[in-house]
Amino acid sequence: MVTIEEALNSIESQDIISKVETKPLQEVLGFALSEDIIAPFDMPAFDNSAMDGYALCGLHLEYKIVGEIAAGDVKEVPLQDGEAVRIFTGAKVPSSASAVMMQEKTKVEGDTLFLDEMPKAGQSIRKKGAELQKGQLVLQKGHVLNPSSLGLIGSLGLETVRVFSKPNIHMITTGNELVKPGQPKQEGQIYESNSYAIAGALEQFGFQCAQQQQVKDDFEETKKSIQKSMGTCDVLIVSGGISVGDYDFVKQALEENGVQELFYKVFQKPGKPLYFGRRDNQFVFALPGNPASSLTCFFIYVLPLLQKWSGHKDLGLPWYEFPLQHAYENRFDRPSFLKARIASDGVEILDGQGSSMIQSMALGNALAFVELGQKFKKGDLIKCKLIS
Template identity: 55%
Template sequence: MISIEQALKIVEQQEIERKTSDVDLDDSHGFYLSEKISSPFDLPSFDNSAMDGYAVSGIYDYYEIVGEIAAGDTSEKSLQSGEAMRIFTGAKIPSNTTAVVMQERTNEEDSVLHVDERISEGQHIRRQGNELALGETVFAPGHLISPASVGLIGSLGLNRVTVFKKPDVRIISTGNELIPPGESKSEGQIYESNSYALQSALNRFGFECREKTHIKDDFSAVKSGIAEYLDRSDVLLLSGGISVGDYDFVKQALEENGVTQLFYKIFQKPGKPLYFGRKENKFVFALPGNPASSLTCFYIHVLPLLQRFSGAAETGLQRLSIPISHEFEYGSERPIFLKAHVDNQTVSILNRQSSSMIHSMAMGNALVFFDGPKSVPEGEIVEVILI
């Protein structure tokens, strides 16, 4: 059995064969860039108006209005001292413009513009290259493409980007007692939920489950199912069958499929019987069957590997140090991840902490981590992991 820190280090130290792909800008959100993006031109590429108003030449109380410039007008226009042109947001500034005056600060009468404010040279003008200069680095490799990133990349005229491919992930759940939701349940049967939770967790962080299946507790079936799914996966997630019961065949089936064990069993609660293995450039996590254990292990140990595959420089979930809203006592020697809810900059540890109970995790949005026995008063700062 190893510590949480040792397990995380083993995951972090794995050499990963990252793959790249060109994707359409429309599909790029949530990917990490694999290549630098530099600005192909100055942004803005010309001086333009920051608002609707008037371009004026010189600083006077009134101007002669000599024309109008709409956004998208590509003609070359010029002002003489004392002249003004009606201009709209984004339109190209005529040469010899001193400033743009807001429409609300003016009065127009018989083609004469009267200005109701003191004019400052350069006001309300977006200067060429003010945001980005030609050749300037816009994004470095490893940048996570956000909606704003998509907008900026599009403003540079790029409709495709080169990104790190996300890993192919597949899920196998095991257990004779499990049946799919929607079927009639008999005494002794349980609805299978872990694969659904894991698939949703993948989606939550921008990943996709390519396939999932359920296999009964039969060694030959488990072995052949692992062989089939492992062949098509970068990361294979198994749920259940990894403990030491008579019908827990997953570990042996992985070994007979040529998977090398990197660790098995972690000194933590929940999620002690977690298995991590590798076969060439393919990785396997065999997760505990208890629902809360399965999701906790995904959040803490699986997600960082998936993020590394995707090109992320920093991995794992956001961690905070915030006060607890109530007294709490924990007596076990094992480090523990407790289901919790963060609200108004404090955290509350929820009831129903058993590894078989997922209701409290569904009601929560965080895990509180204690590295051993704790007795904390209300208001003490605790470590929180946002999920």
């Protein structure tokens, strides 16, 4: 059995051969850059107006209007001292302009412009290169692309980018007692839910489950299903069958498929019977079958591995600290990840902490962490990871 820290170190220290691909800009949301993005030109590429108004030559209260410049006009309009041109947001500012005055602070009579206040040199002009200069580092390798990143890259004129590929993920759920939702259920059976929860968690963080299988608690069937998935996948997630019962065949089936155990069992609650293994550049997580345990292990352990495989710089969900709404003492026999809900006035530890209870996780939005025997008073800060 390993500690939480040892398990995470094992995952994060894995040497992974990541794949790289070139993709269109509209298809890379959530991908990590495989190379730095360097500015190919200054941004803005030219002095432009920050607002609708008038470009002014010289600093006066009265000007003669000599023309108009719209956004996208490429002409150069020469201005003499005391002259002004009507200008619109984003339009190129004449090189001889001293400032831009917003239209709300002006009055026009014929071709004469009157200002309500004295302009200041350079006001409302976005200077060339003010945001980025040619050759400047824009985004680093490993940056995970968000909507703003896509807009920024598009503004640099790039229609494709080089990114790390995401892993091909397969999932196997095990259990004689499992019945697919929508099918008739007999006494002693339960509806299978972990595949939906894990697939949803994958999608939440930008990953997809390419293939799902459900197998009975049968050694040969389990072994064959693992063999089939290991033929094509990068990461295999197995749900259930990893404990020490007479019908838990997953660990042996993985060994017979050439998977090297990296750790088995973590000193925590829930999710103690967690398995992590590797075969060449393929990785396997065997998660506990209890729903809350399975999801907790995904958030804490599976996600960092998927992120590392995908080239992310930052691994795992970040830690935050929030004041506790009530006193709490960890009476479990292990460090624990607790289902919790964060609101504006702090964090609440929810009822229903059993490893088989998933309603409290559905109603919550965080996992709060408590050490073995740790006690909290109302208002004490508690470490949390946001899961939704």
